Amino acid sequence: MSAVVRLHNVHKSFGSHKVLEGVSFEVGRGEVAAVIGQSGSGKSTALRCINALETIEHGSIDVCGHAVHDPKLDRRSLRRDVGIVFQSYNLFPHLTVEQNIMLAPTCVKALPKAKARELAREVLARVGLEAKAENYPEQLSGGQQQRVAIARSLAMQPKLMLFDEVTSALDPQLTGEVLKVMEDLARGGMTMILVTHEMAFARKVASQVIYMHKGKVWETGPGSMLDAPKTAELASFVGSGL
Amino acid sequence: MTYEFDFSALLPYWREFAWGALLTLQLSALSTVLGFILGTLCAIGRADGPRWVKFLVACYVEVIRNTPLLVQVFIVYFGIATLGIRVSANMAAVIALVVNVGAYTSEIVRAGLESVHKSQLEAADCLGLSRPQIYWHVVLRPAVERVYPALTSQYVLLMLASSITSQISAEELTAVANRIQSDTFRSFETYIVVGVIYLALSFVVRIALGLFGLAVFVRRRKLGTAL
Numbered sequence: 001m002s003a004v005v006r007l008h009n010v011h012k013s014f015g016s017h018k019v020l021e022g023v024s025f026e027v028g029r030g031e032v033a034a035v036i037g038q039s040g041s042g043k044s045t046a047l048r049c050i051n052a053l054e055t056i057e058h059g060s061i062d063v064c065g066h067a068v069h070d071p072k073l074d075r076r077s078l079r080r081d082v083g084i085v086f087q088s089y090n091l092f093p094h095l096t097v098e099q100n101i102m103l104a105p106t107c108v109k110a111l112p113k114a115k116a117r118e119l120a121r122e123v124l125a126r127v128g129l130e131a132k133a134e135n136y137p138e139q140l141s142g143g144q145q146q147r148v149a150i151a152r153s154l155a156m157q158p159k160l161m162l163f164d165e166v167t168s169a170l171d172p173q174l175t176g177e178v179l180k181v182m183e184d185l186a187r188g189g190m191t192m193i194l195v196t197h198e199m200a201f202a203r204k205v206a207s208q209v210i211y212m213h214k215g216k217v218w219e220t221g222p223g224s225m226l227d228a229p230k231t232a233e234l235a236s237f238v239g240s241g242l
Numbered sequence: 243m244t245y246e247f248d249f250s251a252l253l254p255y256w257r258e259f260a261w262g263a264l265l266t267l268q269l270s271a272l273s274t275v276l277g278f279i280l281g282t283l284c285a286i287g288r289a290d291g292p293r294w295v296k297f298l299v300a301c302y303v304e305v306i307r308n309t310p311l312l313v314q315v316f317i318v319y320f321g322i323a324t325l326g327i328r329v330s331a332n333m334a335a336v337i338a339l340v341v342n343v344g345a346y347t348s349e350i351v352r353a354g355l356e357s358v359h360k361s362q363l364e365a366a367d368c369l370g371l372s373r374p375q376i377y378w379h380v381v382l383r384p385a386v387e388r389v390y391p392a393l394t395s396q397y398v399l400l401m402l403a404s405s406i407t408s409q410i411s412a413e414e415l416t417a418v419a420n421r422i423q424s425d426t427f428r429s430f431e432t433y434i435v436v437g438v439i440y441l442a443l444s445f446v447v448r449i450a451l452g453l454f455g456l457a458v459f460v461r462r463r464k465l466g467t468a469l
Contacts, residue, residue, distance in 0.1 A: 051368060053364065053368070075367075076370050076372065079367070079368055079369065079370035080370050082368075083368075084368045086361065086364075086365065088361055090361045090362060090364070090365035091365075092362065092365075092366075092379075092380055092384075093384060093461070093469055094383050094384050094387065094459070094460075094461050094469065095461075096461075103366075103369070103371070103379055103380075104369035104370055104371060107370075107371050107372075107375045107379065108369065108370040108371060108375075136461050136464070136465060138465070138467065139465070152369070153369075156369060156370065
């Protein structure tokens with residue numbers, strides 16, 4: 001088994017509100033898993049649990065050899081293997097694009113400044129933004145900011161990338177340019193888990209679609225399962241999205 | 243009744259005035275730097291420290307903000323002497339001013355820290371940065387930039403308040419003035435001159451802090467927009 005991520009019977013609640021009720025799934029090396037579902041279905045929470053941004057009450061999560069559910073987890077070593085991109089970009093506003101990208105490699109991996117700058121140019125080229133290296137985040141469009149956030153994550157050379165509704169704040173055109181970058185990444189063999197509302201993207205790029213409903217994995221399958229839902233819930237979810 | 247101004251009596255003392263002004267600037271600069279460091283550490287401790295640190299900082303801030311500076315200066319001066327440690331009046335003055343301005347700084351910086359969105363810390367955390375690295379690179383600069391005008395006012399105030407330390411015969415501008423007026427019996431003129439010098443020093447402090455801000459807040463200098 002070469003699963004990069006394995007969730008087994010994960011339970012999580014906020015107070016008395018149960019968000020995850022026995023979630024299990026696996027994502028193999030080089031796979032692209034799209035997690036879909038209504039708001040409140042627990043999909044974002046599941047993603048955040050994978051990166052230890054939330055602690056779970058029950059079950060196990062193994063990510064790149066780290067036992068994430070273990071209270072003795074070395075969070076910083078987990079973070080070296082896992083990159084995450086958020087809906088709200090979360091770029092550092094007081095730093096240039098290049099400085100945003102250089103920060104983690106210089107701080108965490110003690111890369112010399114010159115090497116880090118080289119690396120920054122390299123990842124910026126991958127997202128098509130070499131020309132914006134000296135700009136500040138506020139000078140970029142939302143789509144460009146999100147591509148910088150992806151580049152910032154890539155600079156740490158993660159084994160797994162998580163995307164939390166990264167296009168939800170963008171208009172269709174900007175969404176397109178971000179999705180294109182993600183598609184390139186997928187083609188390059190990156191293991192990715194994305195929480196998304198982009199059904200067309202999930203159908204086309206994902207090797208595995210995970211439909212979550214009421215805190216449970218309701219249905220999983222290849223992208224084509226969206227065309228032939230087995231459950232009434234997925235049918236109505238897909239139907240309402242069209 | 244008419245009063246005849248005679249500033250000429252003060253002319254021979256211009257060196258003393260200049261010397262006093264310089265000492266005041268030195269005293270304030272040192273207290274500002276140390277007070278900023280102390281206040282910032284306290285603000286971080288109160289925002290993110292264990293409960294006992296939060297409690298300690300809260301007590302310190304409340305005690306300092308609710309007692310007169312003059313009393314604080316005396317307590318530090320005589321307190322240190324009682325402990326059997328010999329320090330100069332100027333050193334005692336710096337300690338008292340640092341303790342005082344540290345409390346005010348901590349409240350101002352705390353407001354700045356609270357203005358930095360949690361998602362920024364989360365993003366930095368996810369990139370693998372350690373807690374100190376997150377504060378140093380991600381939180382502190384935007385936090386201080388947002389409250390910088392308030393900090394500037396506080397440090398101008400500190401420079402003016404340093405006149406109080408003349409009471410423990412720290413050597414600064416007001417102490418120098420006290421001596422000159424008792425030599426010349428020209429009290430009114432002496433304090434008018436000292437007032438004007440303080441006014442000029444305030445401008446100097448504001449300009450110095452303004453230039454420092456330009457040097458540190460690069461984004462603001464280049465784009466001219468607020469964070």
